[in-house]
Structure formats: C-alpha cells, structure tokens
Amino acid sequence: MTEDYLARIGYLIRDARRHRGWTQSQLAEVLSTSQSAVNRIEKGHQNLTLDMVARIGAALDSEIVTFGTGPTHLRVTGPTTLSGSIDVKSSKNAGVALLCASLLNQGRTTLRKVARIEEVNRLLEVLESLGVRTRWLNDSNDLEIVPPAQLDLAGIDAEAARRTRSIIMFLGPLLHREPRFDLPYAGGCDLGTRTVEPHLTALRPFGLEVKTSDGRYQAQVVPEVSPQRPIVLTERGDTVTENALMAAALHPGVTVIRNASSNYMVQDLCFYLDLLGVRIDGIGTTTLTVHGVEAIDVDVDYAPSEDPIEAMSLLAAAIVTESEITIRRVPIEFLEIELALLEEMGFRYHRSEEYVADNGRTRLVDLVTLPSTLHSPIDKIHPMPFPGLNIDNLPFFAVIAATADGQTLLHDWVYENRAIYLTELTKLGATVQLLDPHRVRIEGPTHWSGTEVVCPPALRPAVVILLAMLAAKGTSVLRSVYVINRGYEDLAARLNQLGASIETFRDL
Numbered sequence: 001m002t003e004d005y006l007a008r009i010g011y012l013i014r015d016a017r018r019h020r021g022w023t024q025s026q027l028a029e030v031l032s033t034s035q036s037a038v039n040r041i042e043k044g045h046q047n048l049t050l051d052m053v054a055r056i057g058a059a060l061d062s063e064i065v066t067f068g069t070g071p072t073h074l075r076v077t078g079p080t081t082l083s084g085s086i087d088v089k090s091s092k093n094a095g096v097a098l099l100c101a102s103l104l105n106q107g108r109t110t111l112r113k114v115a116r117i118e119e120v121n122r123l124l125e126v127l128e129s130l131g132v133r134t135r136w137l138n139d140s141n142d143l144e145i146v147p148p149a150q151l152d153l154a155g156i157d158a159e160a161a162r163r164t165r166s167i168i169m170f171l172g173p174l175l176h177r178e179p180r181f182d183l184p185y186a187g188g189c190d191l192g193t194r195t196v197e198p199h200l201t202a203l204r205p206f207g208l209e210v211k212t213s214d215g216r217y218q219a220q221v222v223p224e225v226s227p228q229r230p231i232v233l234t235e236r237g238d239t240v241t242e243n244a245l246m247a248a249a250l251h252p253g254v255t256v257i258r259n260a261s262s263n264y265m266v267q268d269l270c271f272y273l274d275l276l277g278v279r280i281d282g283i284g285t286t287t288l289t290v291h292g293v294e295a296i297d298v299d300v301d302y303a304p305s306e307d308p309i310e311a312m313s314l315l316a317a318a319i320v321t322e323s324e325i326t327i328r329r330v331p332i333e334f335l336e337i338e339l340a341l342l343e344e345m346g347f348r349y350h351r352s353e354e355y356v357a358d359n360g361r362t363r364l365v366d367l368v369t370l371p372s373t374l375h376s377p378i379d380k381i382h383p384m385p386f387p388g389l390n391i392d393n394l395p396f397f398a399v400i401a402a403t404a405d406g407q408t409l410l411h412d413w414v415y416e417n418r419a420i421y422l423t424e425l426t427k428l429g430a431t432v433q434l435l436d437p438h439r440v441r442i443e444g445p446t447h448w449s450g451t452e453v454v455c456p457p458a459l460r461p462a463v464v465i466l467l468a469m470l471a472a473k474g475t476s477v478l479r480s481v482y483v484i485n486r487g488y489e490d491l492a493a494r495l496n497q498l499g500a501s502i503e504t505f506r507d508l
Contacts, residue, residue: 006044006045006046006047006048007043007044008044009041009044009048009053010041010042010043010044010045010046011042011044012454013041013042013056013060014042015454015457016056016057016060016457017038017042017060018457022060024038024039024042025038027056027059027060030059031052031055031056031059041056071479071480071481071482071506071507072480072481072482072485072504072505072506073477073478073479073480073481073504073505073506073507074466074469074477074478074481074492074502074503074504074505075475075476075477075502075503075504075505076450076466076469076470076472076475076476076477076478076500076501076502076503077474077475077476077501077502077503078448078450078469078470078471078472078473078474078476078501079321079448079470079471079472079473080321080323080470080471080499080500080501081321081322081323081499082317082318082321082323082325082470082495082498082499082500083323083324083325083498083499084325084326084497084498084499085325085326085327085328086314086325086326086327086328086494086497086498087306087328087329088306088307088310088311088314088327088328088329088330088331089113089115089306089307089310089489090112090113090114090115090141090303090304090305090306090307091115091264091265091268091304091305091306091307091308091309092115092117092119092120092307092309092310092487092488093238093264093265093307093309094264094265094268094269094304094305094307095111095114095115095120095304096119096120096123096164096166096169097166097169097239097242097265097266097268097269098111098268098269098272098302098304099111099120099123099124099127099145099166100123100166100169100170100172100173100242100246101173101242101246101249101269101272101273102127102132102145102147103127103132103147103151103170103173103174103177104173104176104246104249104250104273104276104296105147105276105296105297105298105300106147106149106295106296106297107296107297107298107299107300108144108145108146108299108300109144109145109146109299109300109302110137110142110143110144110145110299110300110301110302111142111143111145111302111303111304112140112141112142112301112302112303112304112358113140113141113142113303113304113358114141114142114143114304115141115307115489116136116141116489117485117486117487117488117489118482118485118486118487119164119166119486119487122160122161122163122164122166123160123164123166123167125157125160126156126157126160126161126164126167126170127145128157129152129155129156129157129160130148130151130152130153130155130156131147131148131150131151131152131155132145132146132147132148132151133145133146133147133148134146151174151177151178153174153178153181153182156182156183156184158184161183161184162184162185165239166239167183167184168183168196168199168239168243169239169242169243169246170183171183171199171203171208171210171217171219171243171247172203172242172243172244172245172246172247173246173247173249173250174219175203175206175207175208175219175221175247176247176250176251178221179220179221179223180218180219180220180221181219182216182217182218182219183216183217183219184215184216184217185212185215185216185217196210196212196217197234198233198234198235198237198240199239199240199243201233201234202231202233202240202241202243202244202247202257203243203244203247205225205226205227205228205231206221206225206226206227206247206248206251207221207222207223207224207225207226208220208221208222208247209221209222226251226253227248227251227253227255227256230256230257230258231244231248231255231256231257231258232258232259233257233258233259233260234259235259236259236260236261236286236385237261238261238263238265238266240261241257241260241261241266241288242265242266242269244257244260245257245266245269245270245273245280245288245290246269248290248292249273249276249278249290249292249293249296250292250293250294250295250296251290251292252292252293252294253292254289254290254291254292255289255290255292256287256288256289256290257287257288257289257290258286258287259286260282260285260286260287260288261286261385261386262283262284262285262286262385262386262387263334263385263386263390264305264308264331264333264334264362264386267283267284267305267361267362268304268305268359268362270283270288271283271302271359271360271361272300272302272304273290275298275300275302276293276296276298276300277293277296277298278290278291278292278293278296279291302359303357303358303359304359305331305357305358305359305361305362305364306329306330306331306357306362306364307331308330308331308334308335308390308393309390309392309393309460310488311327311330311331311335311367312335312338312390312392312393312396313396313463313467313488313491314327315327315335315338315342315367315369315396316396316399316400316464316467317467317470317495317498318369319342319347319369319372319374319400319403320399320400320402320403320467320468320470320471321470321471322371322372323369323371323498323499324368324369324370324371325368325369325498326366326367326368326369327366327367327368327369328366329357329364329366330364330365330366330367331357331362331363331364332351332354332363332364332365333362333363334386334390335393336387337387337388337389337390338389338390338393341377341381341389341397342374342400344377344378345374345375345376345377345400345404346372346373346374346375346404347369347372347374348370348372349367349368349369349370350367350368350370351365351366351367351368352365352366352367353365373405374400374403374404374405375404375405375406376401376404376405376406376407376408376444377408380408380409380410380411381394381397381401381408381409381410381411382394382410382411382412382413383412383413383414391412391414391415392460393460394410394412394460395412395418395421395422395460395461395463395464396460396463396464396467397410398410398422398425398432398440398442398461398464399425399430399464399467399468401442401444402425402430402431402432402442402444402445402446402468403444403445403446403471404444404445405444405445406443406444407441407442407443408441408442408443408444409435409439409440409441409442410422410439410440410441410442411438411439412438412439413438415438416437416438417437417458418458418460418461419434419437419438419439419440420434420437421456421457421458421461421462422440422442422461422464423440424453424456424461424465425442425446425464425465425468427451427453428446428448428449428450428451428453428465428468428469428472428476429446429447429448429449429472430442430444430446430448430468431443431444431446447473448468448469448471448472448473449472449473449474450469450472450473450474450475450476451472451476451477452476452477452478452479453465453469453476453477453478453479454479454480455478455479455480455481455482455483455484456483457483458483459483459484459486459487462478462481462483462484463484463487463488463491465478466478466481466484466491466492466502470495470500492504
C-alpha cells in the first residue's frame with residue numbers, strides 16, 4: 001500500500017517537473033540533492049518527509065504536490081443536457097498582450113471586461129512589482145493601469161513571472177525604457193520546447209541582445225541600432241508578432257513587419273496601439289507597417305474583443321452533450337473555418353446577423369446550436385496560421401471527433417506534446433490512438449463513462465477532458481484544475497448555469 005502511495009506521488013512529481021520544463025538534474029540542484037535521488041522519488045522508490053514534499057511543491061510551482069488547502073478539483077455528474085444562453089467573455093490572449101503593451105504608455109490605460117483569470121493575475125503581480133498601479137474598477141472587470149515614471153525592474157516578482165509564458169512579451173516594450181534589464185525564464189503550459197529565438201530575431205533590429213543564464217534572460221540594448229529594412233519573422237507566431245509591434249511602436253520611424261500573424265489578439269493589440277497614436281497599416285494581413293512615435297503619454301480606454309477559443313469551447317460543449325444553447329457575442333471572423341468544417345461533419349446551427357464588438361472593429365454573431373448527428377471529416381484536421389483553423393481550437397476537435405461516426409486523424413504539427421494529452425480521453429471511453437507525438441487517430445462514436453483523471457498540464461486538453469465528462473455516464477473527477485483557471489474565468493460555474501452538474505472541491 002505504501003509503495004502504491006509513493007508511486008502515485010512520484011508520478012505527480014514527474015509530471016509537475018516536466019510541466020516546468022526541467023530535467024531531473026535541474027530539480028535536484030534546486031533541492032540540493034542528487035539526480036539519482038530525484039529519479040528514485042519519481043519511481044516511487046524513495047520515502048518522503050512532509051518537508052521534502054513541500055519543498056518539491058514550492059520548487060515546481062505545483063498545486064499537485066502541496067499541503068495546506070490543497071489543489072482544486074472538479075466533480076462532474078453526467079450525462080448532461082445543456083440549455084439556455086451564455087455570453088463569450090473577452091479574449092484571454094488579447095488581455096495579456098494589452099497588459100504588456102500598457103508599459104509603452106506613460107498615461108493611464110483602462111481596459112474593459114478583462115478576463116479575470118490566473119494568467120492575468122500573475123501578470124498583474126509582475127506589473128505591480130515593477131511599480132505599476134493596477135486597480136479593478138467594478139464587477140464588470142474593468143481594469144485601470146497607471147505606470148510609474150521609472151520602472152523598478154530590480155524588484156520584479158520572479159515567482160509570478162516564471163508562472164506565465166507571457167513575460168516574454170515584456171521584451172518589446174522594455175527595450176525602449178532601460179538599456180539593461182533581466183527577466184526570469186517564461187513558464188506556462190507544457191506544450192513542448194518553445195524557443196525564444198524567433199522573438200530575439202524579431203527584436204535584434206531594434207538593438208536588443210539577450211543572453212540566457214542562471215534562469216534569466218539578460219537583456220542589453222545597443223544604442224543607435226534601428227531597423228534598416230523590413231523585419232521578416234522566422235515564424236508567424238502571435239506573441240512574436242506582438243513583441244515586434246510593441247518594439248516598433250516606440251521606434252520613431254516606419255517599421256515594416258513581414259510574415260506577421262493576423263490573428264485575433266494581434267488585431268486587438270493593433271487597435272489599442274492606434275488609440276495610443278501609433279498608426280498601423282495592414283491590420284488583418286501578414287504585412288504590418290508601423291508608424292512609430294518617440295513617446296506615448298495618453299489616457300486611453302479600450303475594450304478587447306471576445307475570445308474565439310472560449311467560443312469554440314462552448315460549441316464543443318454543446319456538440320458533445322447534444323444540446324441546444326445560444327452562444328452570444330461570437331467573434332465570427334476567427335471561427336469561420338471551424339464552423340465550415342463542423343458543417344461538413346453534419347453540425348447544424350442558426351446564426352444571427354453580424355454586429356460590432358465594443359472595440360468598434362471586431363464582427364460578432366450569436367449562434368444557436370442544434371443537436372446533430374456527426375460523421376468524421378473526409379480529410380485530416382490540422383491547424384494553420386489565421387485565417388486557417390486556430391491551433392488552440394484543434395484539441396476541441398478531439399472530443400468532437402470522438403462523438404462522430406467514423407475515423408478522424410488530428411495532426412498537431414506545432415506542439416510536440418499536446419497530442420499526447422488527448423489520449424487521456426481513452427479513460428472516459430474514447431478510442432484514441434497516438435500515432436506519434438504530433439498525430440492521433442480517433443474513432444467514434446463514443447459511449448462516455450465517468451472516471452477520475454488528473455488534469456493534463458496544458459490548458460486546452462484539460463478543458464477537453466472536462467467537456468467529455470459532461471457527456472459521461474456517472475460521476476467523474478478532474479483533479480488539480482489550476483491550469484484551466486489560468487485561461488478561463490469561472491468555467492465550471494458558467495457551465496452549471498447552462499444545466500451542468502459540476503462541483504468544486506478540495507481534499508481535506
């Protein structure tokens with residue numbers, strides 16, 4: 001019995017270590033022990049004191065291996081039929097980009113209806129440690145951000161910074177404010193090795209040089225260096241494009257960015273920069289021309305648009321539970337490919353006339369989902385840069401494909417780990433075969449059955465497991481759901497408003 005207990009703890013420690021992207025040797029160094037001792041711990045061959053477990057939990061920033069109040073879990077009773085209406089909340093990814101971009105402005109920034117999620121909370125902790133004043137204004141989640149005259153970069157909250165991958169987007173705005181600065185390594189979802197090199201390639205034309213050592217990015221800005229020709233991004237990444245945009249915003253001159261992402265969060269950032277007085281030509285295309293300014297000191301009020309990934313989450317919830325619900329305020333421009341693919345699979349829905357989001361730019365619709373009998377698509381499902389199928393929406397097609405009749409191939413060519421997490425659906429009755437780290441084959445339809453699953457350490461696959469539990473017969477438990485709270489605000493409570501039966505609890 002003791003051996004089983006130690007093996008379970010070892011398994012959780014191993015997953016938490018991998019989530020941080022650490023080797024056994026790196027964890028051993030932090031714990032002042034040997035790599036072989038960490039190996040024994042992860043295999044369940046080492047007795048552990050409460051003090052050691054607490055130290056491991058603190059080192060790995062993991063709710064899974066902590067004591068005290070303990071991690072949050074969800075208990076789901078199914079199967080569920082949803083009904084009613086729900087509004088899509090504002091974009092998580094746009095919100096974090098705008099928080100980083102607020103460092104460009106010496107004036108007050110007010111952001112409307114900001115997603116109140118753990119990722120935002122971590123960034124606010126970092127901003128406040130730099131001397132930025134932040135204040136939630138009301139129950140509508142309006143947020144006020146007022147920067148200091150001088151940032152206290154030496155006082156940065158390193159622990160909060162390490163818990164969010166978004167800290168990498170501080171490079172773009174900070175290179176104009178300090179000749180030298182350090183940032184902790186970025187954290188976030190465990191999606192495989194994500195190099196920072198594309199960011200550095202995009203920012204070198206502005207004089208930024210970065211060395212990495214001792215768990216920090218050590219940045220130095222070479223004066224009098226500025227882009228002499230168009231910046232060509234080596235990957236059409238969202239955060240890379242955002243970093244380049246923020247660097248260009250305070251470069252007094254014209255900067256051309258080619259192979260830029262035209263995704264939803266990039267467009268929101270462009271609309272915000274426009275309010276700051278930075279003109280950007282080509283918004284929505286892969287070539288952005290930025291007319292930068294020497295200084296920005298204006299009071300602005302901006303409302304980021306709604307989140308297309310949350311909208312897709314709600315669509316998947318309706319499909320897997322065969323429910324009729326109304327999803328309001330859907331940013332249709334960023335879901336048209338997904339909806340077209342779902343239509344090919346047999347999905348039926350009604351769609352309202354378009355109207356404009358509070359930012360005055362993004363097109364919204366209301367969708368009414370209808371219970372539908374789905375079949376597998378003719379071709380494989382794979383993501384592409386916008387306007388293709390969004391990489392963050394791909395995991396939802398795993399649970400959708402599991403409800404459809406036939407065989408579906410999902411190819412996640414971007415991340416080398418995320419497809420692996422989708423195999424967790426097999427614990428709930430799905431037939432999911434991992435072909436390689438990037439591809440899974442799914443065969444449906446599935447007769448879902450309840451079980452207990454430890455939450456995968458990646459946001460979208462974690463939500464996919466929760467959605468499958470809504471359709472599963474009996475009681476399911478999803479353990480340690482911090483990763484879901486990183487990207488969704490009150491998701492369980494909002495699903496309960498549609499008729500789900502999800503209980504939040506902690507271990508005693």
